[in-house]
Amino acid sequence: MQPGSPFQSPQSGDPEQALRDSEARLQQVLDNTSAAVFAKDRNGRYLFVNREFERLVGLDAASLIGRTDRDIFPPDLAAGFRRNDMRVLLEARPLEFEEAGVFAGAPRTFLSAKFPLFDSQQVPYAVCGISTDITHRKQIETALSASALAVSTACGRELFVELSRYLAAILAVDVAFIAEIREDVPDTMRMLSFVHDGAPRENFEYALTGTACETVVGHGFRIYPAALGQQFPLDDDFKALGAESYAGYPLTDTQGSPLGLISIVSSHPLEQAEFIESVMKIFAVRAAAELERIRADAALLASQASYRQIFEASEDAIFVHDYDSGRIVDVNPKACAIYGYDYDEFLSVPMDGLGSGERPYTGADAAAHLQRARELGSTGFEWRRRNKDGSLHWDEVFLKAANIGGQPRILAFTREITERKLAEEAAERNAEHLKATVNAALDCIIAMDESGVIIKFNPAAEACFGISQAQALGRPLADVIIPERLRDQHRQGLERYLAGGPGPVLQRRVEVTGMRADGSEFPAELAVGVDHSPSGKIFIGYLRDITDRIESDERRRRLETQLQQAKKMEAIGHLTGGIAHDFNNLLASIMGYVVLASERPVTAGDERLQAHLDKALRSCERARDLIRQMLMFSRGQKGTPQPVDAAESLEQNLGMLRPTIPDGIRIANETSGDVPLVAIDPVQLDQVIANLCVNACDAMQDGGTLRVSAARTSIEGRFCSACRQPVLGEFVELRVQDDGPGIEAAILERIFDPFFSTKPSGKGTGMGLATVHGIVHEHGGHLLVDSAPGQGSCFRVLLPVCRDQAPASREAERAAMAPLQLSGRVLVVDDEHSVGEFMCELLDGWGLQADFTASPADALERVRAEPGRYQLLISDHAMPGITGVDLARALAGAAPELPILLYSGLTDRIGPDALAHTQVRGVLQKPVDRHHLGRMLVQLLQEPPERMAGGA
Numbered sequence: 001m002q003p004g005s006p007f008q009s010p011q012s013g014d015p016e017q018a019l020r021d022s023e024a025r026l027q028q029v030l031d032n033t034s035a036a037v038f039a040k041d042r043n044g045r046y047l048f049v050n051r052e053f054e055r056l057v058g059l060d061a062a063s064l065i066g067r068t069d070r071d072i073f074p075p076d077l078a079a080g081f082r083r084n085d086m087r088v089l090l091e092a093r094p095l096e097f098e099e100a101g102v103f104a105g106a107p108r109t110f111l112s113a114k115f116p117l118f119d120s121q122q123v124p125y126a127v128c129g130i131s132t133d134i135t136h137r138k139q140i141e142t143a144l145s146a147s148a149l150a151v152s153t154a155c156g157r158e159l160f161v162e163l164s165r166y167l168a169a170i171l172a173v174d175v176a177f178i179a180e181i182r183e184d185v186p187d188t189m190r191m192l193s194f195v196h197d198g199a200p201r202e203n204f205e206y207a208l209t210g211t212a213c214e215t216v217v218g219h220g221f222r223i224y225p226a227a228l229g230q231q232f233p234l235d236d237d238f239k240a241l242g243a244e245s246y247a248g249y250p251l252t253d254t255q256g257s258p259l260g261l262i263s264i265v266s267s268h269p270l271e272q273a274e275f276i277e278s279v280m281k282i283f284a285v286r287a288a289a290e291l292e293r294i295r296a297d298a299a300l301l302a303s304q305a306s307y308r309q310i311f312e313a314s315e316d317a318i319f320v321h322d323y324d325s326g327r328i329v330d331v332n333p334k335a336c337a338i339y340g341y342d343y344d345e346f347l348s349v350p351m352d353g354l355g356s357g358e359r360p361y362t363g364a365d366a367a368a369h370l371q372r373a374r375e376l377g378s379t380g381f382e383w384r385r386r387n388k389d390g391s392l393h394w395d396e397v398f399l400k401a402a403n404i405g406g407q408p409r410i411l412a413f414t415r416e417i418t419e420r421k422l423a424e425e426a427a428e429r430n431a432e433h434l435k436a437t438v439n440a441a442l443d444c445i446i447a448m449d450e451s452g453v454i455i456k457f458n459p460a461a462e463a464c465f466g467i468s469q470a471q472a473l474g475r476p477l478a479d480v481i482i483p484e485r486l487r488d489q490h491r492q493g494l495e496r497y498l499a500g501g502p503g504p505v506l507q508r509r510v511e512v513t514g515m516r517a518d519g520s521e522f523p524a525e526l527a528v529g530v531d532h533s534p535s536g537k538i539f540i541g542y543l544r545d546i547t548d549r550i551e552s553d554e555r556r557r558r559l560e561t562q563l564q565q566a567k568k569m570e571a572i573g574h575l576t577g578g579i580a581h582d583f584n585n586l587l588a589s590i591m592g593y594v595v596l597a598s599e600r601p602v603t604a605g606d607e608r609l610q611a612h613l614d615k616a617l618r619s620c621e622r623a624r625d626l627i628r629q630m631l632m633f634s635r636g637q638k639g640t641p642q643p644v645d646a647a648e649s650l651e652q653n654l655g656m657l658r659p660t661i662p663d664g665i666r667i668a669n670e671t672s673g674d675v676p677l678v679a680i681d682p683v684q685l686d687q688v689i690a691n692l693c694v695n696a697c698d699a700m701q702d703g704g705t706l707r708v709s710a711a712r713t714s715i716e717g718r719f720c721s722a723c724r725q726p727v728l729g730e731f732v733e734l735r736v737q738d739d740g741p742g743i744e745a746a747i748l749e750r751i752f753d754p755f756f757s758t759k760p761s762g763k764g765t766g767m768g769l770a771t772v773h774g775i776v777h778e779h780g781g782h783l784l785v786d787s788a789p790g791q792g793s794c795f796r797v798l799l800p801v802c803r804d805q806a807p808a809s810r811e812a813e814r815a816a817m818a819p820l821q822l823s824g825r826v827l828v829v830d831d832e833h834s835v836g837e838f839m840c841e842l843l844d845g846w847g848l849q850a851d852f853t854a855s856p857a858d859a860l861e862r863v864r865a866e867p868g869r870y871q872l873l874i875s876d877h878a879m880p881g882i883t884g885v886d887l888a889r890a891l892a893g894a895a896p897e898l899p900i901l902l903y904s905g906l907t908d909r910i911g912p913d914a915l916a917h918t919q920v921r922g923v924l925q926k927p928v929d930r931h932h933l934g935r936m937l938v939q940l941l942q943e944p945p946e947r948m949a950g951g952a
Helices: 015-020 023-029 051-056 075-089 134-149 156-171 237-239 273-302 304-311 333-339 361-375 418-440 457-463 477-481 484-498 548-598 605-633 645-660 681-698 766-776 832-846 856-865 884-894 931-941 945-948
Strands: 036-043 044-051 095-103 106-118 124-133 175-181 187-195 205-206 220-223 245-252 258-268 317-322 328-331 378-386 394-405 407-416 444-446 455-458 510-515 521-533 536-545 644-645 665-669 677-680 704-719 726-739 782-787 793-800 825-829 849-853 872-876 902-905 920-925
Touching: 015 856, 023 156, 036 051, 036 644, 075 106, 095 134, 124 644, 134 273, 156 175, 156 273, 175 849, 187 258, 187 394, 220 455, 220 677, 237 477, 237 548, 245 273, 245 394, 258 273, 317 333, 361 394, 361 407, 394 418, 418 704, 444 457, 444 477, 457 536, 477 484, 484 884, 521 548, 521 782, 548 605, 548 832, 605 856, 644 645, 644 920, 645 665, 645 704, 645 726, 665 793, 677 681, 677 793, 681 726, 681 766, 681 793, 766 793, 825 832, 825 856, 832 849, 832 931, 849 902, 856 872, 872 931, 884 902, 902 931, 920 931
Parallel strands: 665 704, 825 849, 825 872, 872 902, 902 920
Antiparallel strands: 036 044, 036 124, 095 106, 106 124, 175 187, 175 258, 187 205, 220 245, 245 258, 317 328, 317 407, 378 394, 394 407, 444 455, 444 536, 510 521, 521 536, 644 677, 704 726, 726 793, 782 793
């Protein structure tokens, strides 16, 4: 409470004095209320009263303050007030009481709301009360009770009499009557009951015109509290009665049409018009209801013949059951025709005989339905009936409790629904089959309504999206399975489709993006159908996760690309190998003769010729290197792998390259830390480094930085830029990076093709990167190229780590070989005359007698004719018709002691197995290195005879 409140607990001093001090303020607040407000202390002494309380007790506040109820009211009334006050104080809570007594000279009833007032220690120190006059309400309740008593024991004319008697008694009048309008003469009223001084009189009729009743019927409540005879002409009976006042209330049916009226007449003036209207309204409602019922019964009796005709002609079977026992008391002809019983048989058929005999279609079940109709008034159900012939059918049954001929009955209306029921059962079976199909489907089946809410979510969808059907149902589809970035597009498309606009086209199959419960996205194939149900459109989506298919397609595409690349490289390799082989034969003789010419003693005046021969030899050597590159690319020739320090090789190659690099290019070797060894031919590794560095420098025409490095690296998820195979594992990476203009995507696809070059004509052979491709892949490695226009290029050579061998030292510089002095006869076999003739001239220069033949068959014939004539046979391997290995095998029987040397441009194609059981002592690389050949001739021609006869 706020300080200064009249109900504030006193902080000090006497609580009664504190309340008295606040009386003036409280008086201003409550003097104008219609309720009596007061406050009493614990001893029952009044501390405060308002003006309404003063009016009710007839005393002013000064006379009441400090006095108790015993000083003001009769003892029994005062004692009741005190008991109620003490209960409030003891229970310390608000309570309501009805308190009645004589106030202001009249009996009154009050509803008093009393509540305790608490001090600062929460101890009740006073009772405050607010009393509201409910006298009028109590009078109405008494009238209602009397009316209820009247209507509970009577009906018809007796009810009207009782209503009139109780109405007169309640309102304390001389006459009460109820009259109805004659339906055939609307201006005439027929008296239904007339009670005078508590006794009913004979009913009569009277004309409505000119009477007080005319102002009531069809209008509303009217009261004439006095001087009735001065306002309306009265007949002799009412004059004799001394009628002074009148009140009437109209009777209307449920449709609002006038039926009559209920009225009172008194020899004394009428007061309390509102109360009189309230009571008469209550009685009027009951009288009108009874009058309407009587008219309805009369109409029912008048139409019973018509109802019977309908009953007999109905196409539905109709049964009339006894209300209490449920036995059949009447049936219509249709029931007899349907069930196969005649009328008399039907009346004796027990309830068990009308059902299938199985639950819930037994006699007991039928009795339960009848009981439900008694309790509820009506009920409906489906029934499995049995006809007289034993056949079973389905019926739809409706039971209705009714009053027929004044007797309570239960009507049963039945209609056969066998066809519909069979159709429903078939539909239900189909629905179960469909449900089973949907649940067993491997594809996700999801349905949503027009608002986008999920209404079906099959097990496949649960597994796919990681959410249960219970969690999905009732939620918007967009929130459950569609990525957030696509949800607005989905909702807008659905709205346009439903609005009839250019919404989403429902295609047979489309590819979409789905979202799982964990937020991950996946590609899916979707087909959508629309079902037009009574409740609106239902969208049914059939969705399949195509992640595996897309990955499979991608793998297939990569494999196709790899296969195409492999076929292309194989075809180019075959072409390159063929060209290299033919060119090798030409180069062998050219280079051989140049060497022979350059080794002749220089005579006076031949200095310029010697310089020309040196230049020709260098050109031959360049041609030889080009052929070797071509052979390595075509995999026609392999190097000799050995453990190599890649970082050291890189540094050595940079040392050789520095003098040839333009001034505007800076070299940065960014190698750091220990770099594992790699297994590779060291010469071929030098070739790889040199080719990549030269290409990088050529790309930086305007200067830049050549960055190289060697390091251990781990690669996963990349594809080789050359062979398109996946790259995975631990490698040693040689990186060569330039600041050039970069490589366009279209050119990246072809940079490893032989003879493909972007350099101007005459500036490159197009074999550099093709050679790198051949060497790296021959040693189990891969190539990665990172480049884009304007961003430079980075070539990454990935070579497997060599874990088991120690690095071999480089071979010592080849020492100059002294002129050989050999003896013996040698047979040279080569299909190329120029090569064979060169070999003979070379051997002749070393002191040997060399014979040449271009035909392997001729060579075989010569050896067979004179087995001991030749001490050595030297043959080309690749010859038409018969190879060098085939010739060696043929000679194994004719001259098993004859040693044989083979030379070939593709030495790695001659495996150890091919040389088994032959006299082949070695295979030389073509063009033949004369120093290597000389050493082998020295070894073979100086071996003891028994060693030479023993084979290789």
